[in-house]
Amino acid sequence: MAIFCDRAYMLEENTRRVLIMSTNRTKAAEEMSTAYGFEQVGEGEKQGKVNDVFHSVAKRYDVMNDFMSVGVHRVWKNVMVTKAAPSKTRPWASLDVAGGTGDIAFRIIDASHKNAHVTVLDINSSMLEVGRDRALKKGLGDNVDFVEANAEVLPFEDNSFDAYTVAFGIRNVPRMDVALAEAYRVLKPGGQFLCLEFSEVDVPLLDRFYDLWSFNAIPPIGQMVTGDKESYQYLVESIRKFPNQESFAKLVRNAGFERVDYRNMTGGIAALHSGWKI
Numbered sequence: 565m566a567i568f569c570d571r572a573y574m575l576e577e578n579t580r581r582v583l584i585m586s587t588n589r590t591k592a593a594e595e596m597s598t599a600y601g602f603e604q605v606g607e608g609e610k611q612g613k614v615n616d617v618f619h620s621v622a623k624r625y626d627v628m629n630d631f632m633s634v635g636v637h638r639v640w641k642n643v644m645v646t647k648a649a650p651s652k653t654r655p656w657a658s659l660d661v662a663g664g665t666g667d668i669a670f671r672i673i674d675a676s677h678k679n680a681h682v683t684v685l686d687i688n689s690s691m692l693e694v695g696r697d698r699a700l701k702k703g704l705g706d707n708v709d710f711v712e713a714n715a716e717v718l719p720f721e722d723n724s725f726d727a728y729t730v731a732f733g734i735r736n737v738p739r740m741d742v743a744l745a746e747a748y749r750v751l752k753p754g755g756q757f758l759c760l761e762f763s764e765v766d767v768p769l770l771d772r773f774y775d776l777w778s779f780n781a782i783p784p785i786g787q788m789v790t791g792d793k794e795s796y797q798y799l800v801e802s803i804r805k806f807p808n809q810e811s812f813a814k815l816v817r818n819a820g821f822e823r824v825d826y827r828n829m830t831g832g833i834a835a836l837h838s839g840w841k842i
């Protein structure tokens with residue numbers, strides 16, 4: 565009984581801490597540049613810490629996504645790809661930023677019946693290595709390129725891509741406003757911007773359950789699956805610091821995009837933002 569009470573007390577304490585921190589979402593892009601989860605870091609320090617996270621979890625990243633979201637991340641990604649609507653006939657090029665192990669790229673190529681060409685860009689060589697192996701195994705080598713670079717400094721000409729996608733990546737980029745400006749620059753006029761990201765839950769009770777699951781289950785599952793609890797502690801904290809749906813839509817508009825909109829998925833656990841370069 566005493567053990568049960570201790571455990572219940574710990575869960576309650578954890579949840580209380582989360583509630584306090586989660587009321588503290590960032591609004592301006594600059595605030596995100598020094599927020600490493602709930603920890604405040606110095607200017608220029610965040611990227612190195614984020615890189616350590618993804619070097620550490622790369623090999624088990626995909627399997628962990630399934631555990632953590634009980635497979636639902638697949639549905640969210642499919643919704644994003646449907647909205648991207650890659651052409652099945654005319655030349656169609658998209659850029660998947662923070663594309664990691666290639667999940668979005670492979671879905672886009674499938675949806676285009678192997679017509680689209682996708683450039684997967686990521687700052688992390690370990691994530692890209694897993695992506696390259698997966699592309700070879702799937703026989704998609706001709707449709708996809710892997711580029712190691714920073715979302716803040718895209719090594720592409722202006723007006724190069726029909727679509728720009730970023731899934732669960734922008735939250736990790738320190739200077740989000742710079743990355744959004746780069747997205748705008750490399751899209752062709754008429755090109756679509758799509759961002760899938762964890763967001764603010766807007767369903768009563770689901771928010772409490774989600775907090776309990778995130779802070780009490782995900783880090784221990786991360787420990788079990790990847791041997792790295794801290795990386796998944798960063799993940800759940802960084803989600804709570806990320807701007808909510810309206811604040812992020814404002815940042816997308818500030819970058820120059822028009823007809824900016826978003827759609828909540830699973831009660832706002834994830835949101836899909838879209839905009840057009842017109």
Ligand SMILES: C[S@@+](CC[C@H](N)C(=O)[O-])C[C@H]1O[C@@H](n2cnc3c(N)ncnc32)[C@H](O)[C@@H]1O
Nearest residue numbers: 618662663664686687688691714715731733736
């Ligand atoms: C959570 S993973 C998302 C991977 C993939 N998009 C997906 O949905 O499964 C985040 C990715 O962002 C990448 N990333 C972090 N900072 C970046 C930056 N400044 N430029 C490009 N990629 C970055 C990480 O290396 C990591 O692969």
